Amino acid sequence: MRCDVCDTKIPPGADRCPNCGYRVRHSSTATHTLATSANYPEPEVFKPKRNKKIYIPRREKSRDRSQRTKTSTFRKYIIFIVALIAVVQMASVFIGNIVTDYNSHNYTEFSGESLQEGIDNGDDDGTMQIALDYENDLKTFFSDELLLQDVEADENYYIYGDNLSASTNVYGSDDVINLTASISFQNQEPYHQSITLSWNNQGTIRENDLNLDQAQIEKINEKFNIDIFGAIEEYKSKLKVDEDDNTRFVVSDYKDDESIYLSESYGIDDEYFIYLSLGQDIGDN
Numbered sequence: 001m002r003c004d005v006c007d008t009k010i011p012p013g014a015d016r017c018p019n020c021g022y023r024v025r026h027s028s029t030a031t032h033t034l035a036t037s038a039n040y041p042e043p044e045v046f047k048p049k050r051n052k053k054i055y056i057p058r059r060e061k062s063r064d065r066s067q068r069t070k071t072s073t074f075r076k077y078i079i080f081i082v083a084l085i086a087v088v089q090m091a092s093v094f095i096g097n098i099v100t101d102y103n104s105h106n107y108t109e110f111s112g113e114s115l116q117e118g119i120d121n122g123d124d125d126g127t128m129q130i131a132l133d134y135e136n137d138l139k140t141f142f143s144d145e146l147l148l149q150d151v152e153a154d155e156n157y158y159i160y161g162d163n164l165s166a167s168t169n170v171y172g173s174d175d176v177i178n179l180t181a182s183i184s185f186q187n188q189e190p191y192h193q194s195i196t197l198s199w200n201n202q203g204t205i206r207e208n209d210l211n212l213d214q215a216q217i218e219k220i221n222e223k224f225n226i227d228i229f230g231a232i233e234e235y236k237s238k239l240k241v242d243e244d245d246n247t248r249f250v251v252s253d254y255k256d257d258e259s260i261y262l263s264e265s266y267g268i269d270d271e272y273f274i275y276l277s278l279g280q281d282i283g284d285n
Contacts, residue, residue, distance in 0.1 A: 014163070020045060026229065031184060059138060067207045069074070082226050083100055083106065091105050094180060098104050099124075103175055110123075110158070110159040111156060111158045111159070112156065112157055113155065113156050114155065115128045115129075115131055115132045115155045115156070115157060115166060115168070116132065116136075117155050118166075119132070123157070123159060123164070124164070125164050126188040126190070127157075127164050127165070127166050127168045127185050127186060127187065127188050127189075128164070128185075130185055130188055130190075131155065131157075131166040131167070131168050131183070131185040131190075132155070134168065134185070134190065135155060135168040135170060135183075138168070138170040138181055138183075139151050139153055139155075139170055142170060142172035142179070142181075143172070143220055143222060145223075146172065146174075146179070146216055146219060146220070147174065148172030148173055148174050148179060149172065150171070150172065151170065151171065151175055152170075153169060153170045153171070153173040154168075154169050154174075155167065157169045163186075164185045164186070165184065165185065165244070166184070166185045166186075167182065167183065167184045167185065168182070168183055168185075169181070169182045169183075172173060176199050176200075176211065176212070176213065177197060177198065177199045177200070177216075178196075178197070178198045179195075179196070179197055179220070180195070180196040181193065181194075181195055181196075181224065182194040182195075182196070189283045190278065190282050191281060191283045192267055192279070192280070192281050192282065193224060193280060193282055194277060194278070194279040195220070195224050195226055195277070195278050195279075196275070196276070196278075197228065197275075197276045197277075198218075198273065198275045198276070199211060199212065199271055199273075199274055200267065200271045200272070200274070201264070201271065201272045201273075201274050202270065202271060202274050203271075203272065204249075204264060204275055205232060205236050205264060205272065206236050206237065206239060210229070210232065212228075217229060225282075226278050226280070228276065231260055231262070231276065231278055232262065232276065235251050235253070235260060235262045235263070238251040238266065239262065239263075240249050242263075245265075247265055247266045248263060248264070248265040248266075249263060249264050249265075250262070250263040251263075255281060257281040258278070258279060258280035259277075259278075259279040259280070260276075260277070260278055260279075260280070261275075261276070261277045262274075262275070262276050262277075263275045
């Protein structure tokens with residue numbers, strides 16, 4: 001038999017544990033007399049082994065202390081959040097005063113997408129109306145003269161103080177080419193244009209004919225006062241392998257009032273994707 005408290009082996013006939021003095025259950029009168037002899041004295045204080053001690057009061061105190069700590073921490077968080085909200089509100093008021101003062105000195109920055117909306121709001125000095133008229137003219141040119149499909153346009157304007165600028169981009173395509181005309185305006189006239197043309201060519205343009213319609217290109221040249229064939233002829237021999245992509249060849253040149261970017265990328269079935277962008281300043285700005 002073993003003690004229920006300390007698991008010490010109890011000698012036969014004993015009714016108490018020789019280690020902790022725990023009374024064995026259901027002992028007889030004879031064994032009880034033997035257990036209370038000099039060899040097995042009745043302990044004055046019941047002292048279980050240390051590894052069996054249970055500190056319930058301490059645990060309760062620790063739990064209470066932990067609960068108080070959590071409550072205190074939660075209150076600190078609440079106070080911090082309230083203080084942070086107050087600081088943000090004060091900063092918003094301060095920044096709002098700065099913006100109001102900034103605007104009152106006529107240093108307003110503003111941008112918008114619809115030219116007509118800017119005109120209707122009274123923001124136009126004549127520049128947006130000219131840009132809008134030019135955009136409508138280009139859309140007609142793309143559709144009726146070049147016979148391009150899916151003709152679309154996007155536009156925007158920008159105001160800084162007393163300066164206003166506007167721009168329009170007109171897109172169109174057919175079975176061969178994709179064409180984009182981007183025109184910027186300021187002081188009631190256009191001041192910069194960028195004409196972008198892309199198509200698939202059978203073989204590299206360095207060694208093969210251009211897969212472009214001669215009459216169509218001539219109309220584009222005349223409309224925008226550029227020379228597409230001349231630019232390709234001048235720069236195609238300068239195409240070099242792109243450092244980041246060995247399947248693409250690029251060349252670019254930037255001058256005071258004009259720029260050119262030409263690239264060709266190898267595709268499939270011996271086709272090359274050609275991309276040409278010609279930019280130049282126009283008008284008197």
